[in-house]
Amino acid sequence: MRSPKDFFRPLAVGAPTPVREVPFRPSRMIHFFDPGNAKMAAKVPSIAPTVDVLLGNLEDAVAADRKEAARTGLVEIAKTTDFGDTQLWTRINSLDSPWALDDLLTLVTEIGDKLDVIMVPKVEGAEDIHYVDRLLAQLEAKAGVRRPILVHAILETATGVANVEEIAGASPRMQGISLGPADLAASRRMKTTRVGGGHPGYLVREDPHGPDGTAPRATFQQDLWHYTLARMVDACAAHGILPYYGPFGDIKDTTACEDQFRNAFLLGCVGAWSLHPVQIGIAKKVFSPEPAEVAWAHKVIGAMGDGTGAVMIDGKMQDDATYKQCQVVVGLADALAARDPELRAAYAAANEE
Numbered sequence: 394m395r396s397p398k399d400f401f402r403p404l405a406v407g408a409p410t411p412v413r414e415v416p417f418r419p420s421r422m423i424h425f426f427d428p429g430n431a432k433m434a435a436k437v438p439s440i441a442p443t444v445d446v447l448l449g450n451l452e453d454a455v456a457a458d459r460k461e462a463a464r465t466g467l468v469e470i471a472k473t474t475d476f477g478d479t480q481l482w483t484r485i486n487s488l489d490s491p492w493a494l495d496d497l498l499t500l501v502t503e504i505g506d507k508l509d510v511i512m513v514p515k516v517e518g519a520e521d522i523h524y525v526d527r528l529l530a531q532l533e534a535k536a537g538v539r540r541p542i543l544v545h546a547i548l549e550t551a552t553g554v555a556n557v558e559e560i561a562g563a564s565p566r567m568q569g570i571s572l573g574p575a576d577l578a579a580s581r582r583m584k585t586t587r588v589g590g591g592h593p594g595y596l597v598r599e600d601p602h603g604p605d606g607t608a609p610r611a612t613f614q615q616d617l618w619h620y621t622l623a624r625m626v627d628a629c630a631a632h633g634i635l636p637y638y639g640p641f642g643d644i645k646d647t648t649a650c651e652d653q654f655r656n657a658f659l660l661g662c663v664g665a666w667s668l669h670p671v672q673i674g675i676a677k678k679v680f681s682p683e684p685a686e687v688a689w690a691h692k693v694i695g696a697m698g699d700g701t702g703a704v705m706i707d708g709k710m711q712d713d714a715t716y717k718q719c720q721v722v723v724g725l726a727d728a729l730a731a732r733d734p735e736l737r738a739a740y741a742a743a744n745e746e
């Protein structure tokens with residue numbers, strides 16, 4: 394293990410100095426597209442201003458014989474597109490695949506100055522992050538990249554979940570972690586074939602009641618992802634990095650997608666993946682705090698003065714802890730409003746009511 398004194402030193406001569414704090418840039422939706430798919434690629438310039446993050450996906454969902462086309466397509470798109478203040482990320486192929494090394498070599502050398510974050514799938518432990526960390530430093534130095542490219546891990550194997558804390562803290566490059574429910578279900582041998590969301594069979598049932606216990610018993614569907622998501626959120630918060638819900642595969646079921654995203658938002662996630670244009674608006678709505686909630690948070694902060702003591706507002710006790718909860722909401726709202734004029738206006742209007 395490296396000495397804590399060396400944690401923030403570049404891992405290669407000439408590589409940029411690692412960041413001490415993960416910059417909080419809005420990332421409510423990480424919009425996936427296949428850079429080798431001409432139709433999707435054509436939509437990039439019009440989608441870019443509507444999303445916080447555009448991600449050129451090279452891994453799963455890109456067929457084996459299209460891997461190189463996707464990589465080349467991403468280089469071309471990155472070089473020719475003005476992304477404004479929208480972030481550009483990529484998801485490389487898994488580290489044990491025949492493509493991962495060339496993904497990193499090509500992308501950092503060709504478009505390292507345009508890439509904000511590299512998403513690494515199927516991360517199992519700190520050793521995977523250490524490998525990427527050193528290689529990125531060498532490539533950044535070689536390509537003359539001036540700011541460190543950050544790393545995002547997908548939590549999608551049972552081993553990864555067992556090691557989530559060490560993954561979160563493995564490198565100053567760690568920007569965040571996403572839950573990958575599809576691969577995780579396979580890795581754990583869960584018996585769901587869905588991509589995220591609930592399952593009608595995963596439930597609790599009301600106790601027997603009525604005459605002789607024969608009355609119909611209500612059932613309540615439970616959340617298959619709660620444990621992992623909560624564990625991931627804690628690991629991320631403990632290491633000052635950002636947690637995300639990943640993919641929701643039932644594109645047509647926009648209601649359940651919104652529910653899944655909202656559960657993640659309420660638990661502490663800052664965003665989710667959008668796989669189809671229809672999911673962009675859902676993520677934007679869910680991961681932006683409600684104007685009324687932001688106005689309430691301002692009211693509490695205003696009433697709490699220096700943030701200590703206890704007061705009653707509208708029948709609800711407020712103290713040092715609720716002051717901090719409200720600061721979380723206001724901090725997020727301010728960061729999003731700085732990028733989103735519509736949201737800024739909605740927050741200002743709600744504050745005036």
Ligand SMILES: CCC(=O)SCCNC(=O)CCNC(=O)[C@H](O)C(C)(C)COP(=O)(O)OP(=O)(O)OC[C@H]1O[C@@H](n2cnc3c(N)ncnc32)[C@H](O)[C@@H]1OP(=O)(O)O
Nearest residue numbers: 425426432433436450453454575576588640644668669670
């Ligand atoms: C499960 C584990 C994971 O790893 S999830 C992450 C990997 N999967 C992905 O990245 C999937 C990305 N999305 C897709 O491939 C497509 O959206 C899928 C789900 C196949 C649906 O495509 P399709 O049948 O064409 O949908 P559609 O006819 O409703 O599309 C309408 C127009 O929109 C386009 N479109 C579709 N998805 C995207 C996207 N993600 N980004 C940009 N554009 C997209 C379609 O090409 C289509 O365009 P057009 O109107 O025909 O010109």
Ligand SMILES: O=CC(=O)O
Nearest residue numbers: 549573574575576
């Ligand atoms: O990559 C995402 C997943 O759910 O698997």
Ligand SMILES: [Mg+2]
Nearest residue numbers: 453549573576
């Ligand atoms: Mg996966």
